[in-house]
Amino acid sequence: MLENFERGRVNAFFRRVADAMPRGDRPAALVITHLLAGRGTFLDGVARVCDVAAVLPKPRSINDDCRREIGAALQVDELDRAAFADPERALAYMESRAAGRDLVLCDVGGYFAPALEHLHTHFSGRLLGVVEDTENGHQRYAGLGKTSVPVFSVARSPLKDPEDYLVGQSVVFSTEALVRSRDDILYGRPACVIGYGKIGRSVAAMLHARHVAVTVYDVDHVRRVQALSQGYRTAASLAEALADAGVVVCATGNLALKEDDFARIPNGAYIASVTSSDDELELASLVGLYARTPVGPHVTRYSRTGHYFYVCADGNAVNFLHGASVGSFILLVQAEIIAGLALLACGEQDPGMREVPAEVRQSIAATWLNVFHGVS
Template structure:
């Protein structure tokens, strides 16, 4: 095990609360080609009863390791969003005791309002990690249990920034495999959120002409103040050589693919289920594999390239963000303990600032 992963283990040992075998966790997670130190950390203070890997980011070798220690269930988002399906699964694997759900991407959001009444266990709450997932929980006027979100924590900002940088790194690497580069072309970023902002900055620093599509007027003003020209979707599709989809809410729909500039490359920062509506494109275009991770879509003289089947491209290169991922995972651990040990009211909430400050100080002691 490398020094970084050893430091991560020591960091998690430092922040983990007292052991509580009565608390059960169900964890949605990426299974990248790295040691599962976060799952190991969770198991130190409670029982991980089920792991739900995100289907688009599974390393076979890591999956085999995790299956030796945990119950692993692989389901699509559409299956988990059904209250009948997810309640049946949870009742099978967690038939009693207190339970907390750890979510990445709002997998439990659709079913949550009806879920507690269908469970044999006592659902204490949910911890959600991503902005995309937070938006899914925000769609409900009322929530039956506390949902603590890490998405807008200041401790997540470094990970979001580095994720944007890794997206640009992967995009350049994938284009070079096709004997093409970004320089000299026009790039557009759909969505000027935390990751989109980082992508735009990285492209600007590489002297790549970059514009932004943003429907939120506040974010649009911020993008403009940073020197980025705003552009509408139709003009962006017709003029851009490289398209980064970073909204988490369907940047491109079925009709948009007919308007994409010839030879353009499309890169996504999240799963195709969230970012792209590909059903008609897959059936209406002739699709051929250009490289291992780049597909060429062609029809009636129009053609464009789609990376990684529309899924997050940074996972191709292991999505490395260094030790900052452990800061986010550390806040998840703190949030689990907060729900378990405090009287948190139902609804959306965040970890208190003193808890974040303590976590930051401990992270700096190990990694700073």
């Protein structure tokens, strides 16, 4: 929980970022977010450029105290991916919160992507565009082809690199904490890292720093080459990568493990994810095939005759169990999201996938350095 002076400094940072952006009319905003401790300051920052019509917390990253705090000031609704994938249900929800208004969407994971074209065509107001935070969501919007509204993605922004690196560190910290909660350790357990993007690279590096042998698997041949150049063993297939693994960290955002893959998990291995189970693990397919038994805090054993493995945090982002904190570096990404919303509010952006201009990122970084590190 932020102390008052810390909250004041964060608010001052977001104020300076918002004040540096061009001003348009204030649109309504639907904001999907992780509702973790301290997230109220981000929503205050969003409110500097938009009217927050509703907050939609990611279901498995909700801090109860934060939920109560935000709920006292703003409309907080349930986030349901299936509902938003249905164009008519998504449209009905938008109409219930912002009928007839200019509207921007703040997304984390591509929730609005399946219905985007329908929303743009049929919404009674004007859909100005989307700001997307994650690589998984970036891929979902990019997969639509040329979108009819602008979609600002911060997923591949250089300002997100520090967050991605530190998320990887926190994932390993939390995975090790859960393994140790069962009086076990990582050492002596070969690790398999599935996905060698920015977070996967950080996970691999942190495991290596703990003297854990790491095998990397990625469907992208170039990334496997990169992993080899950085000293990791790589595998030509997922089955090969899993063969001797004692811990499996899934970092693809795109179903790293599907139903048939679980049969290849070695007995006694731990599985951890960097994102939600819906995006990373096809655990629902195991219902009726494996018995589920809680064996420790946030550790579940999946077992059937002759085969068992452990799933951490029900397959959700394991680092959220310990706050998922990456310090003030997260504010860089949040500030870029606010900048993207401000640009959309001006209503002058061309349709399609877009990035916040480099000069805006430079300004955000300079402001962050000044506010949090006294660098002018």
